[in-house]
Amino acid sequence: MQMEQSIAHGVEVIAPKRHLVFAYYVSGHGFGHATRVVEVVRHLILAGHDVHMVTGAPDFVFTSEIQSPRLLFRKVVLDCGAVQADALTVDPIASLEKYSQMSVLPRASVLATEIQWLNSIKADLVISDVVPIACRAAADAGIRSVCVTNFSWDFIYAEYVMVAGSHYRSVLQQIAEDYSHSEFVIRLPGYSPMPAFRGVIDVPLVVRRLHKSREEVRKDLGVPDDVKLVIFNFGGQVCGASDNQELPPNFIKLAKDVYTPDLIAASDCMLGKIGYGTVSEAMAYKLPFIFIRRDYFNEEPYLREMLENYQGGVEMARRDMLSGCWIPYLERAVNLKPCYEGGTNGGELAAHILQDTAVGKNCVLDKQTKVRRLLDVMVPGCQPQKVPGNDILVPDWHTLAENKLGLHN
Template sequence: MSPSRQKDAAKPRSYVFCYYVSGHGYGHATRVVQVASEILSLSRKHILYIISNAPRFIFQGAIDRGAKYRHALIDAGVQQPRAYTVDRKQTIDDLKAFLQNRPEMITREVGWLKEVKADVVLSDAPFLPCAAASAAGIPSSIVSNFTFDAVYNGLCEGDDLDVTIRQLVEQVVEDYKKSDLLIRLPGYIPIPSYNGTQLYPDSSVSIKPVKLLNGCSATIGINHLNGFDFALTKHHGNVIDVPLVVRKSITPRDVFLSSLGIPREIHETHKILMVSFGGQNLVGMKEWGNPLPSGWIAIVCGGDPETLPEKFYKCPREAYIPDLTNAADVVMGKLGYGTCSECIGHEKPFIYVPRPQFIEELGLRRLMEMQGSCVEMQKEHFETGQWKKYILQASCMPGACEDVSKRLSHDGGKVAAKLIEKFLDARVMTIRKSKNISGSVPNNPILI
């Protein structure tokens, strides 16, 4: 090889990232925006596509940084009549129909991945993109705290539908197994395609590497990245735990609350409850009487302002939710990753209505118990406006893990971005060595 070609081969590469995002709920999208933005902020000026059936506006933060958005049906999702219930039969019917079209969808995605010259597929957390990446001959990484095979398995109830569920889930697991890496977010549950993954221990969050049955796991912080060598690990089976991926508030509290039309004399003299369920679950609340303690107001995400009683305010769809979380004294909603991480990140106590059909909730509840503060509210009490005792109980909690030594850091997006770049560098180096090509991707120090 000529000296000029050797020099070019040694240059750090820019990569093409294809980030597939489930359209089920906004939690996937909010954390993807954070990770994608960190990837696009890296010095190598990578190219990043976001592929999802979720609407474009949810990803605007990453799009503003240069991400390219493509709308495509890439997962079956979960059917939810309400924020905390699942239509079990319709969910499984949708999964069955989705899998029947799997071959055509994989062919479509393989063609597109080759067209954009993709280097890696990231998944949060559809299964089909992992299979498409494998068919296209490129690596893939799951970036999530759960995968949908566990969610579908969690819908088994001991009846005839269970047989269908287990049969369908077998294909889902096989597709996830085609991934090369699991970047596991806090609040995780067992990942069926990665043997040995398990919940946090009961006593404390483990920050030590845990040896898994089929690979390695390491809890990686920003200070550990230089020492982590993908070249020493095998591919499928790598499980790497990262810190919390958290969106942080950017607007001062009083400025944000005034922008919602809440008079200063109100928001300076009242405590604030953030209701993150949206209006679909608050129909008929005018008949409840006032569900708030004295001296409180509430801000509702979504919903029709005409249905809201006195002391309730609507938060517009385009509002940046971490600003609302930061402005609130207590947050009420469901156990979703975005809500939990932002409550922890802003040290806000959380009231949640349980969702027994969502197995993901097990990991997120554990996360809130260990890293934040939470109170469980009975569904019947939520639906009849019996909120006061829960609000008062939560308002006395600290909102964060009181043992500072056990707190997770909140730079998971930055850590994940660096890890994936390092993973791709190691892969390029391995390929070059296998082809006996001189020159390699340098193991440059990672500077933050």
């Protein structure tokens, strides 16, 4: 294949001569999906391809890292994720109702619109993180699709059905059926069971790169190097302080578009909720993480086990967080020595896999698919939907969680 060279962001890139068009659907749930998508998209753009983002996330999430005319935005949201009253409170019934209103009841019109749009941009590949109906739309348009994620919404919503009632099971069945139309899932570390997918390729952590040094960040903030710095990070939830509110002298209100990876690398610990973006970047930059559990979000135990495996996590009781009893947790956290030494180039590897898939190459999938004992484990014990004949691997941290947390089949 002919290759061409280009320079982008000071990096020399050798890209395939063929120009590709990607349609990247991003979940409407929070900022975490959008922030991890950034690194994958950056490598696709560097390789000379066009990427159409289908997202409701603010543009700055992407443009803070990528400035290119090849990055295009379409403001459409086709799922809702988990509906939250605040950073820690999920409403299971409202989540299922909203998803039904967005993607189940208007399904025919949504599919017709997406098929027409995908054909209009001449998409070579549809990528989803992790919007279910995007996979079905791609299949109906005659385009291959791939998901990039550490969890799937059928797994998350299965527990919600236990609360909301069995009449919502059809929502799970539809989500699982939609996912089954994708070629495979590029599976990120900290993954939960995803039995709807036909195949799996594992990659290392997907994390955003740093723009500034620790010294530069602290200088900008006016924080001396010998002062302990804590990030209060709850995944896109707005700061409670108004613009004209006077804060205590040791509190700094950051702009909504602040580049979080730089702050993580310049800090001594982080206080927040567990999600893929915060956990992966805390691990990559060896930042101790004080976390508060959420109810009804079963991605969390798998990420928590991974975080604690690498000695990077301290759990804080919610009542202590709300009452301001933070000091014991801060003292424990700053003495941790996070020890993750694994790869952080998952975004680059995922981009290569996506390019190969777009040009019709068959990627080598994980075929070790005979272990079925824990495929459908929920936390605790609820069955997500599964497309018959599909298998997934049981993650290492799932086995740890089973022993440590009492998970069961």
